[in-house]
Amino acid sequence: MLLTYAAAAPGKSALLLGASGEVGRHLLQELLQDPQFTRVGEYGRRVTPADKIEVGKGKLEQKTVNFDKIEEAGLKDGKWDVVYITLGTTRALAGSAAAFEKIDREYVINAAREAKVDDPSHQQRLVYCSSGAANPHSLFLYTRSKGLTELGLAGLGYSETIVFRPGLLTDTQRPDPRFMESLLQRLFNLRSSWVTDYAIPTTGVATAMRIAGELGTAKLPAEAKATTAGGDTPFTLIDNLGIRALANDSTDDCMSQWLEVTGTSSELGKCLAECVLERGHIIVATLRNPTDLNSLKAKYPPEQLLVLKLDVSRNDDIAAAFTKVQEVYGRLDVVVNDAGYNIVGEIEDTPEEAAHKLFDVNFL
Secondary structure (H helix, E strand, O other): OEOOOOOOOOOEEEEEEOOOOHHHHHHHHHHHHOOOEEEEEEEEOOOOOHHHOOOOHHHEEEEEOOHHHHHHOOHHHHOOOEEEEOOOOOHHHHOOHHHHHHHHHHHHHHHHHHHOOOOOOOOOEEEEEOOOOOOOOOOOHHHHHHHHHHHHHHOOOOOEEEEEOOOEEOOOOOOOOOHHHHHHHHHHOOOHHHHHHHEEOHHHHHHHHHHHHHHOHHHOOHHHOOEEEOOOOOEEEEOHHHHHHHHHOHHHHOOOOOEEEEOOOOHHHHHHHHHHHHOOOOEEEEEOOHHHHHHHHHHOOOOOEEEEEOOOOOHHHHHHHHHHHHHHHOOOOEEEEOOOOOOOOOHHHOOHHHHHHHHHHHOO
16 A cells, blocks of 8 residues: 655745745745745735745745725735735834824734635635734733734634734844833843743744644644634634644645655554544555545545555556556655565475566565
8 A cells, every 4th residue: 555645745935925024034934945836926015125035936926015006006816715814013113193094903814804705615714923922901002903813813714713922023133122021021031931931032923823824723733732712703822831832843744845755544553543633644655455445535635635546566556556656746855665464484385476466576
């Protein structure tokens, strides 16, 4: 049996609003490097210069938009699978409380509304970068605006809305450093546990957001500590500790890979397939009797699990399977050979034909 997996379905598209910000610029690079996203849109008041794009230029669509006339930007036309929003500002940068709320909340909600397609059969995921202290009832303008924005986004009717509430961002490269950020960084450095609990690098937030957008709430690892918030307008919430865990776990569990395993009809092979599927990866499973995996086919959608017939002792079957994998995914990263069986008995009593068959399966 042959099995192939990846972190998310191929051909996904992602729209990023706010790529010029601290988290957004890292998230853009994450999306462009991820082979699971074959189309990435960067829409904003300004877009990233070409010389700042390290990889993935061929799949990048850039468009300068006027958020005051966002309905003219044609965001729906992209039919985006995942909409990422890292757009935001501060009162100081905006110039007034009214201008801040317009940029930080109205622009965000209106843009998300325009990006949502009218086709109910098209599942769309919304991922928003908020603030650790967001609260719609807060006495403070910044945190209240973030909390109200969360509720506004959750009420738009996306298939699911995932909100990130990071703590203090520790590796910012702002031209004008924020006083409170500088002060808190010095304070947190006095105790390492404070850094872990209440701070996180912008690169970590970007990585975790990319992963959540790929996997969705149902397939997030337990380490992400995802909860439901929002009351009557529910959304998935991931706090600073969950963001850290998700970002740190990405190297082993969430980076895009394709795995090929033979012998998945056996207990070990089938167990490996189930483990990989549970982590949200894509499987192309091949075996002599595809009906042996009917239970898995019933549990997972065809976009995640593809079952093909293959006898590993037949060269034409092997060639056909690899050709199909190449057509569908275009690459293969890891091969695990678990196909095999044994004959119990004395060597001298083993028929030559049976010995040849055993050797063909187990070694060739």
